Amino acid sequence: MDSADSRRGAAAAGPRDAADLALSLAVELDPELLELALTHRSYAYEHGGIAHNERLEFLGDSILGQAVTVMLYTSHPERDEGELAKRRSSLVSSAALAEIARGLELGDYLRLGRGEELTGGRDKSSILADTVEALIGAAYLSAGHDEATALVLRLIEPLLADPDRFGAAMxxxxxxxxxxxxxxxxxxxxxxxxxxxxxxxxxxxxxxxxxxxxxxxxxxxxxxxxxxxxxxxxxxxxxxxx
Incomplete structure (x- = not known):
């Protein structure tokens, strides 16, 4: 079964057990925060206006940016501010985060409203990227700054191995x-x-x-x-x- 078929199957059967995702992230996540991180606003709206992941996304975006900035600054003392900024933009872009999310099969774990399910929300880059940031926010609240930073660095490690990425981002x-x-x-x-x-x-x-x-x-x-x-x-x- 190809990835598209897998996603359609996941949509039909409902989201996968979030505990499996926590294991693949290798960080201790509070179960309620993990569930919140995976809850899209479309699902929240259809279930009586419950909490959704946008506040966690806001927090995770800040942690992601800081972790990547510090990593680039310490790893590349030979590069100037402009070059570092372009590399950071590449690594924290929606395209990069969506790529990370697909590697985690993150779409299979999302809690989406019916409308998003029907329009391919499980593979929508903007939703996937936002959810990665929400997970980083959940990691910060669950395990602290150091663990959240370590998670960020693990997530972006495959991207760093692709030198062509930086040229494309610029x-x-x-x-x-x-x-x-x-x-x-x-x-x-x-x-x-x-x-x-x-x-x-x-x-x-x-x-x-x-x-x-x-x-x-x-x-x-x-x-x-x-x-x-x-x-x-x-x-x-x-x-x-x-």
């Missing part, structure tokens, strides 16, 4: 264009949509290759949304090519 649109050309996929096109009031507008970009929607990304501007989508598309193409 200029994702050009990197995607070059990779697509090498693979004979043609030039990427971008479809843009926006939502929200003018003062809080969010942009959603979808990368299209050969008439096929390949990946998507969000941002506070069209440029940022396109860059996020391009990096996600580059990551997916790189995986399929390698």
């Amino acid at each position: 200029d994702p649109k050009t990197s995607l264009q070059e990779l697509a050309a090498r693979l004979g996929r043609g030039a990427p096109a971008y479809r843009i949509a926006d939502s929200g009031p003018d003062h809080l507008k969010r942009f959603h970009a979808t990368v299209v290759l050969d008439g096929e929607d390949v990946a998507s990304g969000e941002g506070s501007s069209k440029k940022h949304a396109e860059m996020a989508a391009a990096l996600q598309a580059w990551t997916l193409l790189q995986q399929s090519a390698g």
Whole structure:
């Protein structure tokens, strides 16, 4: 059974036992915090407005950024601030976190509302990335700063082994264009949509290759949304090519 079939099977049977996920993360997680970290707002809304994982996501985002920043600063004394910032952006991007989540089969453990289940929420990059951050937040509250930092470093270790990633993160649109050309996929096109009031507008970009929607990304501007989508598309193409 391929990964897509596995995810459909998981959706039909309900989420997997979160205790299995805790074992794979190798950190002692409070069961209630673990369940909270896996609870998407769509599930919370359909179950009487119970708590969901966005506060934990907020906490985990801060811990993730600090852990990666300190690691890069201490590991690369030869690199300047600009280079370190670009590398950090690559490692904490939604595309990178979604890649980590797929490696953990995290989608199988999510508590999603019916609407998200029906629209492929278990493999939606934004949901997966946010859940990774929520898990980091849960690790901090359950086991403390050092254990949460150690978890972050374990999670990003496979990403550090891919030197091409940093080039793609610095200029994702050009990197995607070059990779697509090498693979004979043609030039990427971008479809843009926006939502929200003018003062809080969010942009959603979808990368299209050969008439096929390949990946998507969000941002506070069209440029940022396109860059996020391009990096996600580059990551997916790189995986399929390698």
